[in-house]
Amino acid sequence: MQANLQWLDDPEVFRVNQLPAHSDHHYYHDTAEFKTGSRFIKSLNGAWRFNFAKTPAERPVDFYQPDFDATDFDTIQVPGHIELAGYGQIQYINTLYPWEGKIYRRPPYTLNQDQLTPGLFSDAADNTVGSYLKTFDLDDAFKGQRIIIQFQGVEEALYVWLNGHFIGYAEDSFTPSEFDLTPYIQDQGNVLAVRVYKRSTAAFIEDQDMFRFSGIFRDVNILAEPASHITDLDIRPVPNANLKSGELNITTKVTGEPATLALTVKDHDGRVLTSQTQTGSGSVTFDTMLFDQLHLWSPQTPYLYQLTIEVYDADHQLLEVVPYQFGFRTVELRDDKVIYVNNKRLVINGVNRHEWNAHTGRVISMADMRADIQTMLANNINADRTCHYPDQLPWYQLCDEAGIYLMAENNLESHGSWQKMGAIEPSYNVPGDNPHWLAAVIDRARSNYEWFKNHPSIIFWSLGNESYAGEDIAAMQAFYKEHDDSRLVHYEGVVYTPELKDRISDVESRMYEKPQNIVAYLEDNPTKPFLDCEYMHDMGNSLGGMQSYNDLIDKYPMYQGGFIWDFIDQALFVHDPITDQDVLRYGGDFDDRHSDYEFSGDGLMFADRTPKPAMQEVKYYYGLHK
Structure with a gap:
């Protein structure tokens, strides 16, 4: 099989030769390796040879051939964002697609067109390309074994070759992609070639409120499997x-x-x-x-x-x-329309948490994760919504150990396809009811479930964020219900399509709803418990009204709390030559028009993890219902 550039234009091609998702367990040769590390894993993190192209047409076409002359290639660190290595454009944007106002582009198979758009991304002027090369030898423990390569996170479309042979293709930036290298592996002198495109049709369903990066931004490992x-x-x-x-x-x-x-x-x-x-x-x-x-x-x-x-x-x-x-625990939605965990009413004292580091973006360390856990525990935060994508693999284990509830969210947001400048206009919404987008979103639900199904900290699966609602999202819920009766399912966007409420979401979930409107819902014979999946938008001098939400907890058992937006600012340290100091820069500070500016800065902590004064309010009010 040969790689096909046109896969970038087709929402029905999102994995080629990719191995099925599975549980996130580790394996070792013996128990002594629990402390020293498994002989079956070899990290490929570090320096890679790298070429940056502004468009697909400018990419080095045959760079994956073993005899390719890469002397003109640069060096880049993996994991890392291409943009933070000095290539391309750093850009933050909230709800719109990043190309709006510059390029007319609509999702395939929408607007009554039952067809693809040739060159939509494969011949696009705004689709930057990173070509990576890595040479490696096999350790003795790997020789004669089945060899798997694991990319834990690549944004956004990934092609892989080994020793000149095409291996596979994957999308879904935030879940691991694994491929079998065994047919083409050598004991020495292996040449691994990876091509990363910033955009594919996956961009229509990865429209999260965040900086838009590209590249290999999580760990890369070679795995050996015994007989x-x-x-x-x-x-x-x-x-x-x-x-x-x-x-x-x-x-x-x-x-x-x-x-x-x-x-x-x-x-x-x-x-x-x-x-x-x-x-x-x-x-x-x-x-x-x-x-x-x-x-x-x-x-x-x-x-x-x-x-x-x-x-x-x-x-x-x-x-x-x-x-x-x-761990053993129960999660129940009972006939009284209240959620119970271990026979106790559930109260969510939660936050939405983007993965973030002010120096490295979404490339975060174990130290960052452990610091976030300690901040949560110190401020009575008992729950995290993994907004709006699956987090790094260790986060789920850390939450198991610390006792942090998780709402495990799929990598899905298509905000720009249905809300335009605040107006609800879903004429080309995806996934919607579109059969051509169904397999991609079901695959994302399957990956989220399979990787994280064994974690007791997860009490909700979340179908995604701000993607409107239709038959495809209803099918995602059906997938979770078929595979897991130990957790509930959450989705907020069905509020716009009430005819689907009996098939989507176990809770009435809303964003930034006023307390009086929540009261009106709870006093009108509601069918589901209420949850604020986002509230108390912590931008500027916000978070002054927590008591009005806290009072609802005491008065209405069906009010189950919520997740503050959000935990940490998205901002980047930049050296200011005028003051000769490192300063934090937000959306709009990188000549990245159009922009939502300081909307990237609405966390309880600054991007360097310094708590804001609002954290005091959180600690007090969340401490009232531990």
Whole structure:
């Protein structure tokens, strides 16, 4: 198969040769590697050779050939944004598409046109291109194994070659993309070529309120899989009605040769609670395990059990060890139309959190993530909406450990397709009811579910943000309901299409709704509990009216709290030659017209993670309903 540039123009082509999404578990050769690191993972982070092209027509066409002369290429750091490395245009924009007012462009298969638009992005003057090259050798532990490459985040369209052979294509900037390199891998001198386009048809459904970057902005790893390997782990801990006992069901997917799987579950103190052995390949399911004297997971006591599965070959040689922490908890929407977690009414003291670092943009570190967790705990914040995309893989484990509820959101926002300068005008809304966009958004729901399905911190799946609503989003909800009965589903945009409210969202979710309007809803025989998915827009000297929302919590059980917009400013440090100081710059400060200017600065913290005075209000009022 050869790469096709026209895939950029087609919403029905969003993954080619990409491996199926799976659980986010780690695997090691033995337990000693839990501390030293797995021999089965090799990071390709660091310096890559790089070429920047302003348009697809200017790209180095054959750069992926092993004998290509790349002496004129620059060097770029991975992970990193192309724009922050000095190429292209830094641009922030809120609701509109970034090309509006410059290029006429509409989503394919809309406006009564049942066709593609040739050259929509593949021959576009505003579609910058990054061509990356990396040479690597295989470590001894990798030789003779199945070799997978994992890109944890690439914005926005990704083509991959190895040693001159086309490997695959992927979109969906914020979920991992994996490809099998095995047919073309060499022990030494491998040439990995990656081409990243800033825009494809995915741009119509990745129109989030954020700086618009491109490039390989999350980790890149080479993974080796032993002869028998657990590719997926599905953990189903279910408390009984008394919340004192429960059962655990675990299913794995094993690739390669049939293997023996030895499972052990320990409590937080390391005591063995149960063990079991199963043999097989493909889908391997363990017998139901019963638990007495459960410790429930909650924000107050985020109790995690330790699962370990050892994989042995036919000669009982240990091939790999898979550890995973999991928790028991319940999430229920009862007949009284109130959400309960572990038999207690749910109160969300939440924030919306973009991933951000003032120096590196959406390239954030473990230190950044841990600092955010500590800030949340210190200020009585008990919930995070991953606005408006899946976060880096470690974030979900950190929230499990800290007891932070998660609303795990899909990478979906098509704001510019239905709201124009404040007016609701969905004439070319996508995904809408459009069958040509259905597979792409279902794939995004599937990826979000598969990667993060085992995390007790996730109590809501969120279908996306500000994308209006239609049959395609209803189908996303149906996907989650079919696969997961342990969580609820959230979506705000159905407020504009009330005829779909019985099929989309378990909650009445609104943005920036006035307290008196919430009261009117709650006193009018409502059908769903109410949740503010965005409120208290913390821009300028905002956040002075928290008490009026807090009072609703005490008066109306169906009012379940909300998520403040938002947690941290999106701003970048720039050196000012006049003052000779590093200063923070916001939307509109980079000659990036058009712009929503300081709308990028509406966080509870400045972009350098310094809390604003408003954080004091949050700590006080959120502390009243811990």
